[in-house]
Amino acid sequence: MTAAASAPTIAAIATAIVPQQGSVGIVRLSGADSLAIARTLFHAPGAQPWESHRVLYGLIRDPQTQELVDEGLLLWMQAPRSYTREDVVEFHCHGGMMVVQRILQLCLGAGATLAQPGEFTLRAFLNGRIDLTQAESIADLVGAQSPQAAQTALAGLQGKLAQPIGQMRSACLDLLAEVEAYIDFEDDLPPLDEAAVVRRVGELLAQVQQILATADRGQLLRTGLKVAIVGQPNVGKSSLLNAWSRSDRAIVTDLPGTTRDVVESQLVVAGIPVQVLDTAGIRDTGDVVEQLGVARSRQAAQQADLVLFTVDATQGWTAADQAIYGEVNHRPVILVRNKIDLLATTAAPLSASPGTPEPYPGDLAGVVALAAALNEGIDRLEAAIVATVHQGSVEAANLDFAINQRQAAALSLARQGLEQVQGTIAAGLPLDLWTIDLRGAIQALGEITGESLTESMLDRIFSRFCIGK
Ligand SMILES: Nc1nc2c(c(=O)[nH]1)N(C=O)[C@@H](CNc1ccc(C(=O)N[C@@H](CCC(=O)O)C(=O)O)cc1)CN2
């Protein structure tokens, strides 16, 4: 599959369009007419040579009216030495909303077609500059919300996933060729070494397993964690949000029922993007506004990946806590014992505090003691969160890339095919059946890198890109 020679020249704004932001913006063209279109609007004074990979200075004018639109720079990258392997022209103009929009419109007026989301990268893929895993890594890199997520995406962009997948696919193709040769020319060949085939398939399976083990980390890095702080009024939930996010995001008072709405903050914990939700303290209340807030707390807890169940350590675990806990413990729960600074001055020991006949629940994912108002213990909280999310996840052999859900699904199919080969051999079934299972594995591996793919799968993958990428 290659981009047809007749593919239209596409145009898009390549930089973010945010009001008041970005002093420079880029409008990008790709396709055979890029240079011709650019020349209708860009006027380079003096004797500047129009050469590939040279920056030109000039004025951008409306081709119809010759009205001045901007003063800018132009970069032409002649095919195939470009991002898409087509002729690419970039206008580096002034940023903001107006100028880039206007230049884009002028490009469209001069014959370009508005690019679909991901279309530049799709062309880079169709023209063979990158494979599908690298294209997906570009989207991950642009969307990364932590330095670690960006590093992982970069590893993918460098082909760290494409390489082993490609190697495994060609190992399967070699195996298939050998088995097929044996089917065709059995009489002329030495006997097939079944044990060797079984061993090679076993090695491939082990490698598939290792790569599959990166899926959990990939999911965490890409989509992050939603963490809800839940508990009774006044236990210090908002104080915790503020200490953790080093901000005054949430209102804190000594009045129970202070927080009414869900308050969000975005953090990064050990490379994992974390969305923290501070919620209204849960209690029965006659106040209608507070009731609505409490309903939102319950909803936030339902939707969270992890609940930080916060209690006042001087009160211990009360019957009210137990009641709330019953509503949230279908999620992993870390118990946060807040206000430990007050424990030393509390006369009664914890077990004897009023309303704490019971010990903490046994099915907690972790227990952390801290003092939010004093910024004390946040490091321990983060350690407990990291321990919880990595619990039970297999070590991914220190691989620095991480696969996404699509790749994991295809890799599972490849594993299934390879396991079937082993089963078929063990059952003493005919060689024809070995080849069917092997072909299944080859197809699945090819879907990861893009060698075997349907049009609709491509549409699905590239539609999640942003426009101009
Ligand atoms: N101005 C600008 N900055 C940018 C991009 C861009 O398109 N424009 N990029 C886009 O997202 C990224 C850079 N990625 C790029 C990747 C490959 C090629 C490229 O021209 N590759 C050719 C030629 C290499 C060479 O001359 O040796 C190739 O690989 O064939 C350009 C940019 C980030 N910065």
Ligand SMILES: Nc1nc2c(ncn2[C@@H]2O[C@H](COP(=O)(O)OP(=O)(O)OP(=O)(O)O)[C@@H](O)[C@H]2O)c(=O)[nH]1
């Ligand atoms: N001594 C001490 N006081 C704290 C600590 N954390 C919070 N407080 C105090 O406890 C009171 C309630 O804190 P908030 O953060 O508003 O509690 P909340 O759980 O958000 O309360 P609601 O929003 O009403 O449910 C405030 O007076 C805080 O200063 C702590 O670690 N130590």
Ligand SMILES: [K+]
């Ligand atoms: K409060």
Ligand SMILES: [Mg+2]
């Ligand atoms: Mg609060």
